[in-house]
Amino acid sequence: MTIVLDDRKLFTDGHHHAQNRVKIAVKDVNLWYGHGEKHALKDVNLDIYEREVTAFIGPSGCGKTTLLKCLNRMNDEIPGVVLEGSITVDGKNIYDRHFEACEYRRRFGWVAQVPNPFAKSIHANVAYGARIHGVVNGRRQMDGLVEDCLRRANLWEEVKDRLDESALSLSGGQQQRLCIARALSTEPEIILMDEPCSALDPQATMMVEELIGELKARHTVIIITHNLQQAARVSQRTAFFHLGNLMESGDTQTLFVHPETRQLKDFVTGNYG
Ligand SMILES: Nc1ncnc2c1ncn2[C@@H]1O[C@H](COP(=O)(O)OP(=O)(O)O)[C@@H](O)[C@H]1O
Ligand SMILES: [Mg+2]
Numbered sequence: 001m002t003i004v005l006d007d008r009k010l011f012t013d014g015h016h017h018a019q020n021r022v023k024i025a026v027k028d029v030n031l032w033y034g035h036g037e038k039h040a041l042k043d044v045n046l047d048i049y050e051r052e053v054t055a056f057i058g059p060s061g062c063g064k065t066t067l068l069k070c071l072n073r074m075n076d077e078i079p080g081v082v083l084e085g086s087i088t089v090d091g092k093n094i095y096d097r098h099f100e101a102c103e104y105r106r107r108f109g110w111v112a113q114v115p116n117p118f119a120k121s122i123h124a125n126v127a128y129g130a131r132i133h134g135v136v137n138g139r140r141q142m143d144g145l146v147e148d149c150l151r152r153a154n155l156w157e158e159v160k161d162r163l164d165e166s167a168l169s170l171s172g173g174q175q176q177r178l179c180i181a182r183a184l185s186t187e188p189e190i191i192l193m194d195e196p197c198s199a200l201d202p203q204a205t206m207m208v209e210e211l212i213g214e215l216k217a218r219h220t221v222i223i224i225t226h227n228l229q230q231a232a233r234v235s236q237r238t239a240f241f242h243l244g245n246l247m248e249s250g251d252t253q254t255l256f257v258h259p260e261t262r263q264l265k266d267f268v269t270g271n272y273g
Contacts, residue, residue: 010233011232011233011252011256012233013213014232014251014252014253014256015236015251016049016052016236016237016250016252017236020051020052021049022047022048023048023190023220024047024087024190025048025088026047026048026067026070027086027088028044028085029043029083029084029085029086030085031067031070031081031083032081032082033078033080034080035080037080039244040066040244041063041067041070042243042245044085044245044246045246046067046249048071048222049220049237051216051219051220052216053212053213053222053236053237054220054221054223054235055222055224055225055231055237055239055252056222056238056241057224057225057228057231057240057241058240058241058247058267062241062243062245063241063243063244064224065194065224067241068192068194068222068224070087071089071190071222072104072105072110072192073094073105074105083095089104089107106188107188107189107190108188108189108190108191108192109183109184109192110183110191110192111176111179111191111193111194112196113194113195113196113199114199115172115175115176115178115179117168117170117178118167119166120167121165121166121167122150122159122162122164122165122166122167122170123146123164125167125178125179125182126145126146126181127142127145127185128182128185129183129185129186130142130145130146130185130186132186133186133187135185135186135187145185146163146185149181149184149185150178150181152214153178153181153184153211154207154210154214155177155178159174159178172201172204173201173204173207173208174204176199176208177211180196180211180215189219190219190220190222191219191221192222193221193222195224195225196223197225197230205230213234228256231252232252232253235252236251236252237249237250238252238256240259242261242267247261247263248260
């Protein structure tokens with residue numbers, strides 16, 4: 001194996017625990033863009049477990065973001081998307097026509113590739129999510145929630161004396177942790193992260209990775225990453241995609257150390273990316 005083995009943090013937390021409950025079950029999912037023109041997901045079957053981190057890896061354009069957006073029904077917004085198959089969360093089919101998409105999306109937090117705080121104060125960024133979802137009443141309760149979310153995002157100590165300053169005055173890494181704090185403010189069950197560290201330097205990346213490790217105590221976390229070492233450091237399960245197919249999924253260390261398909265072998269040995 002040639003993934004960097006001198007990184008001592010690889011696989012320290014890289015094991016799936018069989019007793020964890022399935023939170024999301026993706027069954028026979030096919031997705032086409034452009035009214036059937038582009039077949040972006042092909043017969044995808046995947047279980048995602050509660051209170052662990054699942055990493056989606058694979059070459060660019062293989063369908064990772066597409067599947068992530070199926071999970072919180074973000075693809076509903078795109079005209080011409082055709083979806084077949086089923087996705088259940090806690091056993092309920094989220095594409096059932098009785099399912100209320102807005103109410104449903106509230107159960108998710110989304111962390112984007114590039115930190116995207118609002119041009120408002122640090123406090124207002126975190127309060128925003130809680131306010132639109134009506135999670136709290138009154139200033140005291142809101143301040144408490146803002147502090148709690150900032151603490152859980154490992155940002156409180158750095159910002160507690162400047163909550164009224166603009167979020168845009170923070171560094172990139174702090175902004176991304178603020179976006180995570182904002183995502184936490186709606187009390188999501190599931191946190192979706194699409195390459196959350198791709199715009200961050202190594203130090204900031206390390207802090208976000210530590211945070212991801214902590215988030216799984218209370219949330220189901222899915223992270224897309226193009227960084228294999230990152231997947232090996234933060235995830236317990238990994239799903240490898242290739243040209244719209246889910247080629248392999250399972251316990252992270254097992255998948256990396258004993259890849260079964262030629263495509264994954266090539267991918268982990270850096271023969272293409
Ligand atoms: N809105 C869209 N309309 C048409 N094709 C799309 C759209 N979004 C993504 N695609 C295509 O679907 C495939 C999968 O894309 P994506 O899920 O973004 O890949 P990844 O996240 O793995 O890089 C790619 O070929 C991409 O060009
Ligand atoms: Mg993507």
